[in-house]
Amino acid sequence: MSEGDESAALTELAKRRGFFFGSSEAYGGVGGFYTYGPQGAALKSNVEEAWRERFAVQEGNLEIEAPTIMPEPVFEASGHLDGFDDMLVECAECGESHRADHLIEDNSELEDAETLSPEEAAEKIADLGLVCPTCGADLAGQSVEDFNLMFETNIGPGSSTPGYLRPETAQGIFVEFPRIKEYARNSLPFGVTQVGRAYRNEISPRKSIVRTREFTQAELEHFIDPERDEADLSAVEDVEVLLYPATEQEADDGDYVETTIGEAVEDGVIGNAWLGYFLGIAQEWYETVGVDMDRFRFRQHLAGERAHYSSDCWDAESEVDGDWIEIAGFSYRSDYDLSKHGEYGDDDFTVFQQYDEPKTVERAVVDPDMATLGPEFGAQAADVAEALETLAERDPDAFDADEVTLDIDGEDITVDTDVANFSVETQTEAGEHITPHVVEPSFGIDRTVYTLLAHAYETDEVDGEARSYLSLSPSVAPTNVGVFPLVSNVDELVDLADDVAAELRAAGFAVVYDDSGSIGRRYRRQDEVGTPFCITIDRDGLEGDGANTVTIRERDSGKQVRLPVDDLVGTLVGLRAGTASFDDVLDENEVVEA
Numbered sequence: 001m002s003e004g005d006e007s008a009a010l011t012e013l014a015k016r017r018g019f020f021f022g023s024s025e026a027y028g029g030v031g032g033f034y035t036y037g038p039q040g041a042a043l044k045s046n047v048e049e050a051w052r053e054r055f056a057v058q059e060g061n062l063e064i065e066a067p068t069i070m071p072e073p074v075f076e077a078s079g080h081l082d083g084f085d086d087m088l089v090e091c092a093e094c095g096e097s098h099r100a101d102h103l104i105e106d107n108s109e110l111e112d113a114e115t116l117s118p119e120e121a122a123e124k125i126a127d128l129g130l131v132c133p134t135c136g137a138d139l140a141g142q143s144v145e146d147f148n149l150m151f152e153t154n155i156g157p158g159s160s161t162p163g164y165l166r167p168e169t170a171q172g173i174f175v176e177f178p179r180i181k182e183y184a185r186n187s188l189p190f191g192v193t194q195v196g197r198a199y200r201n202e203i204s205p206r207k208s209i210v211r212t213r214e215f216t217q218a219e220l221e222h223f224i225d226p227e228r229d230e231a232d233l234s235a236v237e238d239v240e241v242l243l244y245p246a247t248e249q250e251a252d253d254g255d256y257v258e259t260t261i262g263e264a265v266e267d268g269v270i271g272n273a274w275l276g277y278f279l280g281i282a283q284e285w286y287e288t289v290g291v292d293m294d295r296f297r298f299r300q301h302l303a304g305e306r307a308h309y310s311s312d313c314w315d316a317e318s319e320v321d322g323d324w325i326e327i328a329g330f331s332y333r334s335d336y337d338l339s340k341h342g343e344y345g346d347d348d349f350t351v352f353q354q355y356d357e358p359k360t361v362e363r364a365v366v367d368p369d370m371a372t373l374g375p376e377f378g379a380q381a382a383d384v385a386e387a388l389e390t391l392a393e394r395d396p397d398a399f400d401a402d403e404v405t406l407d408i409d410g411e412d413i414t415v416d417t418d419v420a421n422f423s424v425e426t427q428t429e430a431g432e433h434i435t436p437h438v439v440e441p442s443f444g445i446d447r448t449v450y451t452l453l454a455h456a457y458e459t460d461e462v463d464g465e466a467r468s469y470l471s472l473s474p475s476v477a478p479t480n481v482g483v484f485p486l487v488s489n490v491d492e493l494v495d496l497a498d499d500v501a502a503e504l505r506a507a508g509f510a511v512v513y514d515d516s517g518s519i520g521r522r523y524r525r526q527d528e529v530g531t532p533f534c535i536t537i538d539r540d541g542l543e544g545d546g547a548n549t550v551t552i553r554e555r556d557s558g559k560q561v562r563l564p565v566d567d568l569v570g571t572l573v574g575l576r577a578g579t580a581s582f583d584d585v586l587d588e589n590e591v592v593e594a
């Protein structure tokens with residue numbers, strides 16, 4: 001399909017068949033908000049479940065569910081209040097807002113325009129002679145402003161407690177770290193996951209569910225002791241990946257690197273073994289849920305794209321309509337988040353790490369003489385005592401002099417060294433408090449759903465008729481199986497179809513029961529929403545050798561076999577889990593000519 005066709009066909013199908021559509025259309029609609037219809041909600045929920053199964057359950061991680069609204073100090077600490085901005089340029093003619101970096105990237109060779117300052121972006125817009133995509137007016141001379149993406153709200157009546165809708169689920173994990181570490185028995189490494197809504201007041205939402213203002217993230221914060229916890233790569237070292245490292249992006253004829261996780265970590269292409277581990281399991285997970293791996297890559301962030309505290313960062317990207325879409329980010333966040341909350345919050349964001357052997361250390365201590373400090377410094381005496389303790393830890397040699405100078409609230413205060421009762425003690429320490437480092441895989445569920453639909457969208461011809469179908473993986477398809485009585489006027493046949501549908505539903509399958517129209521039309525309807533298997537109950541299944549049998553048809557190939565009703569649940573369980581293929585079913589049963 002040519003560029004643009006894939007998205008257009010997908011958006012049309014999504015609306016017609018109940019995957020997703022713009023919200024609040026009865027009131028004119030509002031940009032950047034989408035409703036998932038019955039098919040889409042089921043597909044999305046299956047993708048979330050598959051993520052949970054892999055990244056929470058199989059990894060032995062802890063899942064939490066935190067509120068989506070959090071008070072302002074959280075975002076002061078996290079840096080979102082000051083720095084979570086995109087660049088906005090407004091058209092003077094029609095008033096439409098645009099994301100300046102996207103405009104520049106769409107109209108030049110530049111790939112990392114987000115690293116420009118607003119002034120540089122304005123200059124670039126003028127140099128390139130860019131015009132408003134909505135009305136065509138010249139944008140030269142328009143200023144570019146930083147625009148904070150967080151939605152603000154007031155918590156409770158009045159406006160005294162500002163709050164924000166979280167722009168990422170991660171902060172809910174970091175803020176609750178002091179409590180969660182107890183559940184993890186203070187034992188590093190451990191991971192905490194959360195699947196939930198995040199909100200960003202995107203300047204120009206686009207590409208349907210790819211860039212919205214309310215979306216779902218599935219995030220894993222993996223807490224480690226960087227000195228002791230090493231990633232075990234044995235399970236992923238042979239996983240083959242297509243990498244697009246920063247060095248290649250910067251080279252004129254930059255190319256992909258086809259390698260394995262083990263080699264990429266060993267060669268230093270992936271700068272951190274933990275990141276390598278998560279890229280490896282992500283690669284395998286995307287493949288199981290149905291991403292076309294020929295249209296998938298991991299792209300390393302360029303130095304300018306990375307946050308200052310992050311030593312390495314990769315995005316998982318999928319290709320749709322010739323564009324690469326970021327569907328997940330993998331970032332080494334160091335101790336930035338927990339240190340910030342430790343600094344701003346009123347709790348302990350460290351973990352006590354026991355040494356293998358207790359250590360004997362010499363420690364400088366003070367025992368300030370409060371009977372002297374009290375009368376001399378009054379209300380400041382406690383601060384002076386605290387400053388003496390800090391100085392002893394930081395610069396014990398300072399106590400060799402007769403006096404020490406302390407900074408108390410910006411004021412220099414000189415104190416006689418004798419008052420401090422300084423000494424060096426020998427102590428035995430069992431361990432130390434450390435601030436864990438964080439490795440973060442952050443998945444966008446909506447962009448995954450979009451990719452799965454785009455990569456599954458196929459067209460072919462059946463019996464001379466054009467057909468479009470979604471070759472979704474049976475593990476995530478919204479409907480697992482269609483059940484069709486061939487005719488609706490034979491009681492025995494309808495009874496058997498009812499029984500089959502009831503048995504499959506009881507076994508946990510999402511079943512669509514359809515008795516209207518020709519069998520061909522019923523197949524087409526299910527093909528279009530990606531139902532992988534359809535079961536038809538016909539007269540041959542009622543009597544003689546074939547009694548209590550049905551036919552099962554596979555969506556992509558259209559092939560059918562006849563099998564006993566008693567084997568249905570077991571067969572479908574294997575097909576859905578991917579432990580059996582339809583070829584196995586074809587081998588073991590009587591093939592029915594279509």
Ligand SMILES: Nc1ncnc2c1ncn2[C@@H]1O[C@H](COP(=O)(O)OP(=O)(O)OP(=O)(O)O)[C@@H](O)[C@H]1O
Pocket residue numbers: 168200202209210211212213214215216217326327328329442443444445446447
């Ligand atoms: N506005 C959005 N709509 C839908 N999904 C989003 C949106 N913003 C982020 N995501 C998803 O959340 C994931 C993690 O968020 P992250 O903060 O790394 O995104 P980002 O780098 O800011 O994305 P972008 O550069 O595309 O705005 C992304 O990989 C993406 O899948």
